[in-house]
Amino acid sequence: MTIVPAKRAHLPALAALMSASPLLRRYGVTAPRARESLREAFGNGDTLLIAVDGATVSLAWVIATNALDRSAYLRLLLVAPGQRSRGVGAALLSDAERRASTAGSRHMILLVTTTNRRARAFYVSRGYRYVGALPGFARPRFSEALYVKSMQRS
Numbered sequence: 001m002t003i004v005p006a007k008r009a010h011l012p013a014l015a016a017l018m019s020a021s022p023l024l025r026r027y028g029v030t031a032p033r034a035r036e037s038l039r040e041a042f043g044n045g046d047t048l049l050i051a052v053d054g055a056t057v058s059l060a061w062v063i064a065t066n067a068l069d070r071s072a073y074l075r076l077l078l079v080a081p082g083q084r085s086r087g088v089g090a091a092l093l094s095d096a097e098r099r100a101s102t103a104g105s106r107h108m109i110l111l112v113t114t115t116n117r118r119a120r121a122f123y124v125s126r127g128y129r130y131v132g133a134l135p136g137f138a139r140p141r142f143s144e145a146l147y148v149k150s151m152q153r154s
Contacts, residue, residue: 001088003095006048006059011038013057014050017078023113024078027139046075049095051088056080060092062100062108071148072100074110093126101151108151111137111144123147 006014018024018034029037041048047062061076074096079089097108112119114133124130128147135143 001051001053001083001091003049003051003091006050008042010048010050010057011035011042013055014038014048014059017057017059017080018076021078023116027142047072047096047099049092049099051079051083051092053080053083053088056082058083058088058092060096062096064100064103064105068109069107070105071107071109072096072103072105074108077110089122090126097149097151106151108149110147112147114143114145120145120147 012035015031015034015038018029018038019031021029024034038048041061044063047060047064049060049062051058058079059076060074063073063075065071065073074093077089077093077096079092100108108128110123110128111134112123114120120130124147126149128149131146131148133143133145137144
């Protein structure tokens with residue numbers, strides 16, 4: 001497995017990964033919507049990191065911001081089904097945190113659907129602190145949990 005910045009050539013594989021996710025489908029993500037979101041991410045200069053293992057890709061998507069004391073926002077960490085529980089998500093997250101810290105972010109923030117216990121436990125195990133619930137924040141029918149991790153500058 002290799003972690004590299006995503007390129008526009010990866011867009012079809014990333015859109016397929018996103019639109020195949022049962023969780024993202026619940027949020028209304030389709031292949032066309034995923035492609036459009038990813039195009040915007042490239043245009044905005046967001047950090048898109050991919051873990052490549054053969055033809056399989058996984059994704060970490062980070063948006064830099066000066067809000068909330070220079071926090072970076074982990075918009076999405078999505079590991080391909082065949083790569084789960086193999087350290088891919090941890091490696092992507094670690095790389096994303098390192099890059100955000102190097103770029104000047106003091107914190108990483110993220111939202112997790114409150115019913116996604118596995119993801120919530122994963123983030124806590126990686127040093128994230130639960131801040132609170134945000135019912136209806138991302139979508140009216142869903143409740144999100146806000147997490148934050150303060151990072152030492154590299």
